[in-house]
Amino acid sequence: MQDDLKDRLCDVVDAGFDRQVRFLSELTAHPSTRGNEQSAQDFMASELAARGYEVDRWQIDVAGIRHLPGFSPVLGPYEDAVNVVGIHRAQAPAGRSLILNGHIDVVPAGPLDMWDSPPFEPRVEAGWLYGRGGGDMKAGLASNLFALDALRACGLAPAADVFFQSVVEEECTGNGALACLARGYTADAALIPEPFSERLVTAQLGVIWFQVHLKGLPAHVAYAGSGANAIEAAFPLIRALHEMEHRWNAAKNRPADYAHMDHALNLNVGKIEGGDWTSSVPAWCVFDVRMALFPGQPIDAAKDEIEQVIMDAARENDFLRNALPEIVYHGFHAEGYALSQDSSAKAASAIAALDQAHQSATGEALAREAITATTDARFFGLYADTPALVYGPRAEAIHGFNERVDLESVRRVTKATAMFIADWCGTEEI
Amino acid sequence: MQDDLKDRLCDVVDAGFDRQVRFLSELTAHPSTRGNEQSAQDFMASELAARGYEVDRWQIDVAGIRHLPGFSPVLGPYEDAVNVVGIHRAQAPAGRSLILNGHIDVVPAGPLDMWDSPPFEPRVEAGWLYGRGGGDMKAGLASNLFALDALRACGLAPAADVFFQSVVEEECTGNGALACLARGYTADAALIPEPFSERLVTAQLGVIWFQVHLKGLPAHVAYAGSGANAIEAAFPLIRALHEMEHRWNAAKNRPADYAHMDHALNLNVGKIEGGDWTSSVPAWCVFDVRMALFPGQPIDAAKDEIEQVIMDAARENDFLRNALPEIVYHGFHAEGYALSQDSSAKAASAIAALDQAHQSATGEALAREAITATTDARFFGLYADTPALVYGPRAEAIHGFNERVDLESVRRVTKATAMFIADWCGTEEI
Numbered sequence: 001m002q003d004d005l006k007d008r009l010c011d012v013v014d015a016g017f018d019r020q021v022r023f024l025s026e027l028t029a030h031p032s033t034r035g036n037e038q039s040a041q042d043f044m045a046s047e048l049a050a051r052g053y054e055v056d057r058w059q060i061d062v063a064g065i066r067h068l069p070g071f072s073p074v075l076g077p078y079e080d081a082v083n084v085v086g087i088h089r090a091q092a093p094a095g096r097s098l099i100l101n102g103h104i105d106v107v108p109a110g111p112l113d114m115w116d117s118p119p120f121e122p123r124v125e126a127g128w129l130y131g132r133g134g135g136d137m138k139a140g141l142a143s144n145l146f147a148l149d150a151l152r153a154c155g156l157a158p159a160a161d162v163f164f165q166s167v168v169e170e171e172c173t174g175n176g177a178l179a180c181l182a183r184g185y186t187a188d189a190a191l192i193p194e195p196f197s198e199r200l201v202t203a204q205l206g207v208i209w210f211q212v213h214l215k216g217l218p219a220h221v222a223y224a225g226s227g228a229n230a231i232e233a234a235f236p237l238i239r240a241l242h243e244m245e246h247r248w249n250a251a252k253n254r255p256a257d258y259a260h261m262d263h264a265l266n267l268n269v270g271k272i273e274g275g276d277w278t279s280s281v282p283a284w285c286v287f288d289v290r291m292a293l294f295p296g297q298p299i300d301a302a303k304d305e306i307e308q309v310i311m312d313a314a315r316e317n318d319f320l321r322n323a324l325p326e327i328v329y330h331g332f333h334a335e336g337y338a339l340s341q342d343s344s345a346k347a348a349s350a351i352a353a354l355d356q357a358h359q360s361a362t363g364e365a366l367a368r369e370a371i372t373a374t375t376d377a378r379f380f381g382l383y384a385d386t387p388a389l390v391y392g393p394r395a396e397a398i399h400g401f402n403e404r405v406d407l408e409s410v411r412r413v414t415k416a417t418a419m420f421i422a423d424w425c426g427t428e429e430i
Numbered sequence: 431m432q433d434d435l436k437d438r439l440c441d442v443v444d445a446g447f448d449r450q451v452r453f454l455s456e457l458t459a460h461p462s463t464r465g466n467e468q469s470a471q472d473f474m475a476s477e478l479a480a481r482g483y484e485v486d487r488w489q490i491d492v493a494g495i496r497h498l499p500g501f502s503p504v505l506g507p508y509e510d511a512v513n514v515v516g517i518h519r520a521q522a523p524a525g526r527s528l529i530l531n532g533h534i535d536v537v538p539a540g541p542l543d544m545w546d547s548p549p550f551e552p553r554v555e556a557g558w559l560y561g562r563g564g565g566d567m568k569a570g571l572a573s574n575l576f577a578l579d580a581l582r583a584c585g586l587a588p589a590a591d592v593f594f595q596s597v598v599e600e601e602c603t604g605n606g607a608l609a610c611l612a613r614g615y616t617a618d619a620a621l622i623p624e625p626f627s628e629r630l631v632t633a634q635l636g637v638i639w640f641q642v643h644l645k646g647l648p649a650h651v652a653y654a655g656s657g658a659n660a661i662e663a664a665f666p667l668i669r670a671l672h673e674m675e676h677r678w679n680a681a682k683n684r685p686a687d688y689a690h691m692d693h694a695l696n697l698n699v700g701k702i703e704g705g706d707w708t709s710s711v712p713a714w715c716v717f718d719v720r721m722a723l724f725p726g727q728p729i730d731a732a733k734d735e736i737e738q739v740i741m742d743a744a745r746e747n748d749f750l751r752n753a754l755p756e757i758v759y760h761g762f763h764a765e766g767y768a769l770s771q772d773s774s775a776k777a778a779s780a781i782a783a784l785d786q787a788h789q790s791a792t793g794e795a796l797a798r799e800a801i802t803a804t805t806d807a808r809f810f811g812l813y814a815d816t817p818a819l820v821y822g823p824r825a826e827a828i829h830g831f832n833e834r835v836d837l838e839s840v841r842r843v844t845k846a847t848a849m850f851i852a853d854w855c856g857t858e859e860i
Contacts, residue, residue: 006480106748108706110713111645171709200590207706231717270708272661275701276538278639278718278761279601280829282700283540287661289709331708399710 137397565825
């Protein structure tokens with residue numbers, strides 16, 4: 001790529017950055033928690049249409065993806081699960097095609113009084129944009145879109161197909177990205193600007209979600225002995241799961257990308273509910289667990305071990321022995337994925353292109369990181385033979401309170417993305 | 431009392447018993463959980479009015495009882511908390527006045543699939559009536575009413591004031607009974623047919639309810655270390671509370687009525703809720719606790735110790751040390767009460783009258799029991815100088831599934847109650 005084009009792309013990103021921040025603020029104001037993404041998707045679809053992209057907007061059909069590798073079970077209906085894809089077709093395709101992927105769904109805000117300002121009323125302060133989803137990952141959706149805008153402002157368009165994806169379900173199943181694959185959207189590479197501090201993600205963990213349902217026939221509280229309480233019966237099960245977590249993290253189980261991490265795999269009891277009345281011995285309790293696994297660790301074996309651990313602990317409990325827990329899978333069946341293990345020429349050239357774009361945009365070498373979360377990258381990398389580059393801005397407190405994203409970082413990532421697109425896809429005049 | 435009257439009362443109870451069971455079925459069909467007692471109270475009021483009693487129906491005014499001894503804190507509004515009292519005034523008062531008290535509120539049914547038949551569709555099978563509240567204590571409300579009916583069927587009425595009370599809030603605060611006191615309903619004795627197997631309750635425990643609210647600023651699940659989880663932070667607090675429970679139950683702390691019980695005081699974690707998302711480290715958790723105390727154990731000292739135990743345990747926890755729990759009292763501040771400690775002549779004569787009525791109705795001596803629950807008896811006994819006789823039918827699985835009440839036991843209690851009223855109040859022709 002000519003230095004001249006690099007400079008021009010940087011200039012137009014700068015020139016349009018106030019507009020980009022306003023766009024990000026408006027997008028972040030849509031409270032697009034799971035099931036509530038419609039207004040945010042409407043906004044994305046209208047922004048794409050206004051730019052002249054062909055817009056594909058559809059409801060995920062579980063029956064159409066259930067049989068595919070990477071599918072995660074879902075409990076509820078998918079009537080409210082809508083993906084949006086904006087399609088750019090080159091006039092004279094010459095370069096390599098690209099998927100620009102981002103998820104529109106955000107995790108719940110949690111107790112509002114723990115936020116310094118309302119989570120869905122984004123504000124900018126001292127270079128940070130605050131708000132739920134601002135970092136994870138609406139800033140990435142914005143940088144994808146405004147990187148394309150930057151090319152256009154230079155009188156250019158990608159010389160290959162580009163699919164701009166705004167997907168749901170990243171935070172619980174990944175079925176949104178999977179539905180894009182099933183609908184036929186494939187390309188030579190994918191870029192996903194998840195907020196990992198401008199580092200290239202070389203590996204990500206797998207994640208399993210499960211619920212443990214406890215139920216039994218307790219005595220009246222006035223006659224309650226110990227151990228007959230469905231809430232307290234959960235405690236030894238959680239203890240046993242933590243022992244499993246400890247075993248899974250043992251040095252001998254770690255792949256190379258995670259060899260240096262003592263505790264990459266986290267087990268999280270994310271939710272609990274039980275009992276109906278203070279003076280009744282609770283007859284039921286449900287708790288939700290997220291457990292991570294290493295790339296290469298098979299989901300089925302992991303599930304078998306989780307079930308074994310829970311049942312073994314239950315059999316040692318007076319209350320549970322006669323009413324064994326029910327285990328319900330209510331989300332992620334996500335395998336781990338390591339870009340570092342992709343030895344294809346396509347992967348090497350995509351990484352090289354991003355290396356160079358990042359260097360040009362920031363003046364620094366692109367750092368690498370193995371992350372302890374999952375992303376939608378796995379669908380492209382594992383099931384579509386497509387190298388997936390996870391590379392996005394710096395954010396803090398994602399899934400926490402006062403989530404915020406560093407706007408100068410967003411600016412740099414937008415520039416790097418524009419240069420990456422121009423390099424990877426090539427350009428044609430518009 | 432003449433043997434002839436005893437026989438006549440028994441005969442008319444028998445003659446009306448099918449009607450009484452139908453009444454109990456209809457009353458049990460009203461799902462009068464806390465806040466939903468209105469239709470059941472409408473039914474009670476109309477049944478009382480149809481019998482010619484003056485009916486007093488009023489909404490509890492918290493401001494009017496807040497300052498009274500025995501008041502328990504409430505979190506919600508009391509717009510839906512309505513008491514009903516049916517009033518009988520003797521034409522020529524000659525005997526001792528009487529309060530016939532029962533509570534209309536029932537505890538939640540819990541998971542419906544654990545019931546063999548729907549909890550609010552009562553059914554009779556093999557001599558038992560099944561349904562939530564059938565035993566605790568709508569059978570008692572029915573026996574109070576049909577005992578009065580029995581006198582009437584014999585052409586008699588009590589020769590003293592009788593206040594038939596159908597109160598709310600017994601299961602969480604007792605403020606319904608307290609509001610009756612505050613409204614001026616006092617008498618020479620009270621009878622409360624709570625379902626304790628036709629035994630006279632000689633002592634009951636006190637009960638305190640509290641909620642523990644945990645909140646903090648956790649990390650993203652991908653970086654979660656141990657101990658930063660609001661749900662799991664609850665576990666050591668619950669453990670510490672059980673140690674306190676153990677200390678309180680020590681032999682040296684037991685009053686005479688409970689000297690033989692190793693574990694009269696039960697701590698129950700009745701409800702828990704925490705977290706919003708499986709993959710977010712939970713920032714909050716709330717659990718509800720019921721703890722019992724012995725008669726004579728002061729509420730304030732008990733609360734101080736509970737708070738101390740919770741705070742001490744919290745200070746040992748990395749997560750909680752910087753965000754100490756909040757303790758909210760959301761119900762019972764109930765002192766214990768022991769009829770056995772009431773050395774008044776009034777108490778002795780009331781007990782003697784019940785002894786005799788029970789002997790006449792059942793052919794057996796009246797057994798005594800110190801119970802490990804609380805009842806509204808404390809208001810009459812502790813704050814109104816009124817001996818309160820807790821004596822009602824046999825029931826099973828109260829607060830549990832398939833709650834049921836023994837109908838032959840209800841019949842016997844109704845007979846005994848009719849004879850007790852006739853003896854205690856005397857009778858006059860109608």
